[in-house]
Amino acid sequence: MDWVDEVGKISETREGSSSNVITRINVFPSSYEEVSEIIKFAIKNNLKIYPFGKNSNHIGPNVNADIGLSTEKLNRIIDISEEDLYVTAQAGVDFQYLSNVLKSHGLQIPFLYSGTTGGFASTNLPSILTWYGYPKDWLLGAKIATGLGEIIKSGSKTTKFSSGYKIWKALSGALGWLGIYLEINIRLIPYQNFHFEEIKNYEEYFKRRPLGIISVKEGNNIKIYAVIRGEGKIFEIPKKYDASIVTVRGKEIDVLKEIEGDYCVAYYGNGLIRCNGIDVEGLRSQFVVIKERNCASNCFGYNYEAISMLKNSLDPNGIFFNIFQ
Incomplete structure (x- = not known):
């Protein structure tokens, strides 16, 4: 009997995914016990698992795993x-x-x-x-x-x-x-409402205790917004980006001015700039650049010994798909 049929005895199975996430089957456990059984089955049969929720915010390399494990039914x-x-x-x-x-x-x-x-x-x-x-x-x-x-x-x-x-x-x-x-x-x-106010000197807005400061760059045009409590103008920021640039906290907007791309957002105080349409490899000589989408390998551009130690402790058999290639 094929292992797919065996998994079907543990939990609901559906057809696998395609595109940037490829799986032979997807499983939809409805209890923690089913999740545990699926993982133990994967260990026994030397299978790879790719965990996801809706698979709507995939980051990292393209996936080719045996089992996609969705948490969709764990929804209380x-x-x-x-x-x-x-x-x-x-x-x-x-x-x-x-x-x-x-x-x-x-x-x-x-x-x-x-x-x-x-x-x-x-x-x-x-x-x-x-x-x-x-x-x-x-x-x-x-x-x-x-x-x-x-x-x-x-x-x-x-x-x-x-x-x-x-x-x-x-x-x-x-x-x-x-x-x-x-x-x-x-x-x-x-709970509190918030809105955006365009500013010229963001240091003045610190006195107003904003919820945040972001800078948006489209081409050569840079705008800085304070996120302020209360009702007002709201605008949409893209949810998907090609890459993230990690920099010194407090220097995000200065670094943003050096970045050439189609669209970038700098999160002041978080040390992060997210962009579309940039030269990822070219920027890696200056910054830590994480490629978020459409990458086959080397998406993150760096490795930490500590995370390898955690991997060996929590997943010694390497069951969960290796995103840090």
């Missing part, structure tokens, strides 16, 4: 604490839906993201509300599936938790390479 909002300001949600919950539910409680996660809650945590992309940092800074704890098929709990529901290794934070930004988020505790703040 488990707990919302208005008193302690946290939400516990499964990884497959649509992030925009979660945001709307939280808004009805007068609460919010101060990020804009299109995808699942697990994707929000895994990609670790900053929001235009840049003063709030990265998703990693808002994750309080999580239930995680490791590459051994173990379901572990790391962290807590409050910011006071400090014991043990912060595995739940290590997974943030690793794009499913180290493990799979199953359930996440996320810090909340009271």
